[in-house]
Amino acid sequence: xxxxxxxxxxxxxxxxxxxxxxxxxxxxxxxxxxxxxxxxxxxxxxxxxxxxxxxxxxxxxxxxxxxxxxxxxxxxxxxxxxxxxxxxxxxxxxxxxxxxxxxxxxxxxxxxxxxxxxxxxxxxxxxxxxxxxxxxxxxxxxxxxxxxxxxxxxxxxxxxxxxxxxxxxxxxxxxxxxxxxxxxxxxxxxxxxxxxxxxxxxxxxxxxxxxxxxxxxxxxxxxxxxxxxxxxxxxxxxxxxxxxxxxxxxxxxxxxxxxxxxxxxxxxxxxxxxxxxxxxxxxxxxxxxxxxxxxxxxxxxxxxxxxxxxxxxxxxxxxxxxxxxxxxxxxxxxxxxxxxxxxxxxxxxxxxxxxxxxxxxxxxxxxxxxxxxxxxxxxxxxxxxxxxxxxxxxxxx
Amino acid sequence: xxxxxxxxxxxxxxxxxxxxxxxxxxxxxxxxxxxxxxxxxxxxxxxxxxxxxxxxxxxxxxxxxxxxxxxxxxxxxxxxxxxxxxxxxxxxxxxxxxxxxxxxxxxxxxxxxxxxxxxxxxxxxxxxxxxxxxxxxxxxxxxxxxxxxxxxxxxxxxxxxxxxxxxxxxxxxxxxxxxxxxxxxxxxxxxxxxxxxxxxxxxxxxxxxxxxxxxxxxxxxxxxxxxxxxxxxxxxxxxxxxxxxxxxxxxxxxxxxxxxxxxxxxxxxxxxxxxxxxxxxxxxxxxxxxxxxxxxxxxxxxxxxxxxxxxxxxxxxxxxxxxxxxxxxxxxxxxxxx
Numbered sequence: 183x184x185x186x187x188x189x190x191x192x193x194x195x196x197x198x199x200x201x202x203x204x205x206x207x208x209x210x211x212x213x214x215x216x217x218x219x220x221x222x223x224x225x226x227x228x229x230x231x232x233x234x235x236x237x238x239x240x241x242x243x244x245x246x247x248x249x250x251x252x253x254x255x256x257x258x259x260x261x262x263x264x265x266x267x268x269x270x271x272x273x274x275x276x277x278x279x280x281x282x283x284x285x286x287x288x289x290x291x292x293x294x295x296x297x298x299x300x301x302x303x304x305x306x307x308x309x310x311x312x313x314x315x316x317x318x319x320x321x322x323x324x325x326x327x328x329x330x331x332x333x334x335x336x337x338x339x340x341x342x343x344x345x346x347x348x349x350x351x352x353x354x355x356x357x358x359x360x361x362x363x364x365x366x367x368x369x370x371x372x373x374x375x376x377x378x379x380x381x382x383x384x385x386x387x388x389x390x391x392x393x394x395x396x397x398x399x400x401x402x403x404x405x406x407x408x409x410x411x412x413x414x415x416x417x418x419x420x421x422x423x424x425x426x427x428x429x430x431x432x433x434x435x436x437x438x439x440x441x442x443x444x445x446x447x448x449x450x451x452x453x454x455x456x457x458x459x460x461x462x463x464x465x466x467x468x469x470x471x472x473x474x475x476x477x478x479x480x481x482x483x484x485x486x487x488x489x490x491x492x493x494x495x496x497x498x499x500x501x502x503x504x505x506x507x508x509x510x511x512x513x514x515x516x517x518x519x520x521x522x523x524x525x526x527x528x529x530x531x532x533x534x535x536x537x538x539x540x541x542x543x544x545x546x547x548x549x550x551x552x553x554x555x556x557x558x559x560x561x562x563x564x565x566x567x568x569x570x571x572x573x574x575x576x577x578x579x
Numbered sequence: 580x581x582x583x584x585x586x587x588x589x590x591x592x593x594x595x596x597x598x599x600x601x602x603x604x605x606x607x608x609x610x611x612x613x614x615x616x617x618x619x620x621x622x623x624x625x626x627x628x629x630x631x632x633x634x635x636x637x638x639x640x641x642x643x644x645x646x647x648x649x650x651x652x653x654x655x656x657x658x659x660x661x662x663x664x665x666x667x668x669x670x671x672x673x674x675x676x677x678x679x680x681x682x683x684x685x686x687x688x689x690x691x692x693x694x695x696x697x698x699x700x701x702x703x704x705x706x707x708x709x710x711x712x713x714x715x716x717x718x719x720x721x722x723x724x725x726x727x728x729x730x731x732x733x734x735x736x737x738x739x740x741x742x743x744x745x746x747x748x749x750x751x752x753x754x755x756x757x758x759x760x761x762x763x764x765x766x767x768x769x770x771x772x773x774x775x776x777x778x779x780x781x782x783x784x785x786x787x788x789x790x791x792x793x794x795x796x797x798x799x800x801x802x803x804x805x806x807x808x809x810x811x812x813x814x815x816x817x818x819x820x821x822x823x824x825x826x827x828x829x830x831x832x833x834x835x836x837x838x839x840x841x842x843x844x845x846x847x848x849x850x851x852x853x854x855x856x857x858x859x860x861x862x863x864x865x866x867x868x869x870x871x872x873x874x875x876x877x878x879x880x881x882x883x884x885x886x887x888x889x890x891x892x893x894x895x896x897x898x899x900x901x902x903x904x905x906x907x908x909x910x911x912x913x914x915x916x917x
Binding site: 235249250251252253261330334338354355434435436437439446447524527529533536537539540541543545 | 671
């Protein structure tokens with residue numbers, strides 16, 4: 183212990199400037215001052231010069247009227263809406279791409295990942311081919327492929343492809359679906375029925391697993407949940423007398439009007455981004471499953487668990503521990519890759535921010551907002567996934 | 580986008596670091612020996628590289644005219660192609676000396692982002708549609724999908740016009756003009772909108788230019804002109820009077836062909852002042868006294884530049900219209916050189 187040398191009864195033999203503790207403090211302090219000084223000079227110099235060149239003028243412009251329209255207004259964007267509102271529309275559009283992309287990429291990725299391990303030669307080769315093809319072509323090219331080569335050559339609105347004649351239309355302006363309009367309490371009933379069903383089935387599952395732990399009696403929690411989540415909204419919907427009107431898109435002079443339009447830019451972006459990320463997720467899933475040693479499966483089978491139970495109770499929980507951290511990375515990549523939307527005019531955050539930047543001339547502010555939002559969404563995604571990871575991690579007893 | 584970021588951050592930092600040493604754009608330009616001129620990424624008639632990689636067009640020729648006035652040499656210009664989004668930051672950060680990029684003179688741009696030195700082309704926004712739609716007026720466009728450029732006055736005029744007409748429309752906006760044209764050509768939109776001059780220029784790029792018509796309505800005022808940074812009067816004067824010299828030369832009938840003869844023989848006091856035989860107008864703005872002579876000798880007058888790049892003899896075949904001199908019923912007017 184260092185203090186032992188300088189105990190009270192023994193006078194310090196070294197002068198203070200040779201004392202290693204003092205020296206430590208002095209040099210650390212000096213370093214801190216120099217670093218802080220340099221940082222302050224850079225920030226101050228930049229701020230002063232930006233001000234002088236009328237480049238940065240603060241965030242007041244966000245409440246100015248925007249005066250332009252956007253191709254996809256997911257939340258209301260009235261004619262006197264502000265630049266701030268425009269950025270919010272962009273953010274919502276980005277979230278739509280990110281969420282849809284994550285859902286599709288996860289489903290496809292898991293299917294392909296499991297498929298690569300299939301004993302069926304055709305399936306495993308097809309899945310290998312999928313992974314090698316998609317992960318080796320740059321994402322931007324894939325977006326262009328879907329946008330120009332697939333969706334761009336669809337017929338004009340007058341000659342729409344009609345998968346469900348009279349209701350669903352596909353053309354070079356996008357996919358048109360009928361709009362669901364619930365009357366009376368049907369809409370609310372379905373919504374609250376669903377929420378209630380979800381909450382109740384969570385409690386049922388908890389109770390069922392607790393009972394199984396204590397008594398060994400299994401309870402069909404899965405089927406009960408399905409019945410609750412699907413059944414409750416259905417019952418309430420029936421009680422409203424099936425009060426639902428379907429509004430089909432109608433052909434007008436130029437486009438189709440009415441119904442819901444999914445613009446081709448959104449379709450191309452979600453398709454490209456989810457199929458691309460799925461190829462990486464497939465590899466993550468395959469690695470996770472292979473990481474569970476074969477002995478675990480054999481042990482489970484010898485205990486008398488069925489094939490399904492082995493997979494669900496033994497293999498997947500252990501595989502998830504390996505899968506989740508790299509899966510989080512893929513989700514973050516997907517969210518950030520959605521900014522490639524700017525290449526095909528999908529009004530995402532970067533695209534709309536670009537318009538705002540140019541119309542208002544506030545480059546530095548818009549770039550700061552971009553960085554803050556992407557940082558925020560990425561950190562949020564990572565936090566959710568880390569929480570999930572903690573739940574799935576090995577709990578030492 | 581990436582370029583904007585680089586321009587905005589590093590450009591500013593760099594400009595800031597040399598700010599102390601810089602005396603003014605005119606001195607800087609003379610010291611480095613060339614003008615850095617911001618132009619479009621390709622707009623026929625205004626600024627577009629030809630097959631040999633040489634830039635050509637009305638906006639390009641204006642920058643060359645400035646080079647003629649300063650260096651007596653039209654090759655002392657370097658061109659920076661800029662997207663609509665990048666242009667103002669590039670100017671403000673000092674990456675370019677003058678922005679000559681079919682940019683509309685508006686109040687906020689003129690007061691916050693720079694200074695407009697003149698109007699090279701009086702334009703207005705129009706619509707182009709396919710002939711097969713059988714449409715004759717923009718008022719029949721309710722419900723149409725419209726392709727346009729992001730970050731332009733076009734986008735704002737479009738929204739305003741459809742609102743005042745109480746018509747519905749769907750906007751599809753791209754960052755680059757070529758993407759806008761490609762999307763319109765592929766049938767993503769029913770309508771292409773931009774400045775009328777741009778519509779004629781872009782029509783040449785379509786697969787079948789004859790199948791498209793420009794509708795008669797002009798929905799906005801779009802005075803397009805060169806722009807410089809704020810707070811640099813000496814440079815502003817040079818750019819502004821280069822423009823006025825082009826106009827004065829046309830008004831006085833001085834052309835590329837007859838400028839030598841005019842200089843030698845003309846007794847007209849206006850021409851003598853313009854060509855530097857009387858007064859010290861050139862040296863007063865920091866140039867040589869024969870600055871305007873060099874412009875006309877090397878480039879021609881405004882009318883000649885117009886005809887060569889966008890006029891009846893060019894592929895665009897645009898008539899002078901409101902871009903004629905004031906003395907011929909147009910709007911182009913230069914204050915006297917006195």
